[in-house]
């Protein structure tokens with residue numbers, strides 16, 4: 001079946017969409033990437049809500065924007081990870097998480113059934129509801145030769161380590177979140193990202209600032225763990241750098257080193273990178289000083305589209321009655337089907353639940369029966 005995956009990540013720079021052809025073959029899921037793209041995230045939806053009325057408008061506005069994007073593509077099902085409005089973590093536990101983008105508006109725009117709110121069920125089962133990339137990565141890297149780590153450098157960076165000891169996943173800390181925040185402050189809002197690592201490459205790491213940043217207790221917490229811009233934000237930078245005078249370029253070089261070091265500390269074996277941070281050569285160079293980093297494109301999944309393909313995979317699993325979380329990765333009490341289903345134009349007709357547990361993920365075009373060419377007559 002063809003699934004349209006949607007997400008706007010913590011950077012709020014785009015509504016990412018991916019269309020995947022997905023099928024089950026016993027314990028293996030086949031995922032054929034069809035296309036992916038990023039559509040502009042409407043400016044007015046970046047405001048922080050201050051009241052229930054604001055929150056209501058934002059939820060609907062994002063749902064409407066997602067619906068408009070999804071309606072440009074053809075598929076059988078929409079799976080939306082939405083936009084995280086708030087992720088409440090206290091004492092190492094996730095207490096709740098709020099994903100916006102009302103699915104009814106997506107169903108109305110597309111006529112398709114929509115699966116959304118994937119994180120809540122995992123949180124209700126005691127997990128962090130993140131990183132759900134662990135579901136894709138655990139299946140994808142199950143047969144990898146040796147230990148491997150999938151690293152996503154979004155606003156927040158997260159890893160999934162797959163080795164004979166099992167699957168471990170967690171947010172390592174900031175991906176681009178602090179880099180974006182620093183650029184916005186240091187340029188008075190004229191620039192919102194250190195494009196191509198231009199500032200960082202001209203600067204030098206400030207040892208005192210780096211020490212202060214590395215002293216954050218989050219890095220020493222055991223997995224499973226998750227974080228967000230509730231913690232790593234502009235006010236956080238103000239607090240940490242309080243009383244210091246650091247040149248803009250040095251500030252960016254230091255934050256780039258922080259991001260690379262803390263991400264690398266969570267990695268083992270070959271590191272398969274994705275997310276917008278892979279477009280930042282300063283960050284990639286810093287990471288390569290610590291780990292063997294390869295773009296996920298080399299393994300068949302585009303670095304820009306991986307999270308939208310993840311959404312499509314999660315929707316596909318739920319549609320087939322399969323668990324879509326990895327308990328060792330999120331900390332949930334057990335495997336759970338994730339998400340809520342909103343019917344489309346027609347009454348929902350779900351397939352019979354799959355009976356075979358899924359153990360692997362193949363990326364790429366699934367061989368068709370006719371691929372061998374016309375059968376020779378004998």
Ligand SMILES: Nc1ncnc2c1ncn2[C@@H]1O[C@H](COP(=O)(O)OP(=O)(O)OP(=O)(O)O)[C@@H](O)[C@H]1O
Nearest residue numbers: 009010011154155156176195196275276277279280
């Ligand atoms: N050319 C570039 N140079 C530097 N940074 C870049 C470049 N292109 C993208 N980025 C960074 O990547 C970020 C977006 O990455 P991405 O879309 O993976 O994040 P996200 O999906 O919003 O976040 P998350 O994965 O945390 O939800 C931008 O905010 C920016 O900081």
Ligand SMILES: CC(=O)N[C@H]1[C@@H]2OC[C@@H](O2)[C@@H](O)[C@@H]1O[C@H](C)C(=O)O
Nearest residue numbers: 010084087130131132133154156158
């Ligand atoms: C609560 C939440 O939205 N978490 C996001 C965020 O952005 C990156 C990182 O932090 C990751 O844990 C997660 O998103 C991706 C898609 C995930 O669940 O894998």
